[in-house]
Amino acid sequence: MPKRVLTGRIVSDKTDKTVVVLVERRVKHPLYGKIIKLSKKYHAHDEANEFREGETVRIEETRPISKLKTWRVMDRVDTHATPQKADIA
Numbered sequence: 001m002p003k004r005v006l007t008g009r010i011v012s013d014k015t016d017k018t019v020v021v022l023v024e025r026r027v028k029h030p031l032y033g034k035i036i037k038l039s040k041k042y043h044a045h046d047e048a049n050e051f052r053e054g055e056t057v058r059i060e061e062t063r064p065i066s067k068l069k070t071w072r073v074m075d076r077v078d079t080h081a082t083p084q085k086a087d088i089a
Contacts, residue, residue: 003060003061003062004060004061004062005059005061005074006008006021006023006042006058006059006060006071007023007026007057007058007059007077008022008023008042008056008057009021009022009055009056009057010022010052010053010054010055010056010057011039011041011053012053013046013049013051013052013053016027016049017045017046017047017049018043018044018046018069019043019044019046019051019057019073020041020042020043020044021039021041021042021043021057021059021071022039022040022041023039023040023050023059024037024038024039025037025038025039025040026038037043040062040063041073042059042071043066043068043069043071044057044059044069044071044072044073045062045065045069045071045072045073047072049086051076053075055076055078056076056077056078057073057074057075057076057077058073058074058075058077059071059072059073059074060072060074077078
């Protein structure tokens, strides 16, 4: 059985070896037919602490690593341009 792969944006990288990924999906409302956005947060394992908040990543389902972590970060899809600290000369 193939592992599920999702794409989402990192909303938190504060914990050690863990990132929180927000995955949004668009679905049609069953009664009214309007397209709505549903979102869910997944805790994903990041062994090297290399991914940062704001980046778009792909996550893959894996064995349970902890109580909340059953996903791991595969790779970076897109890097969101985060503002850098200005050097004061």
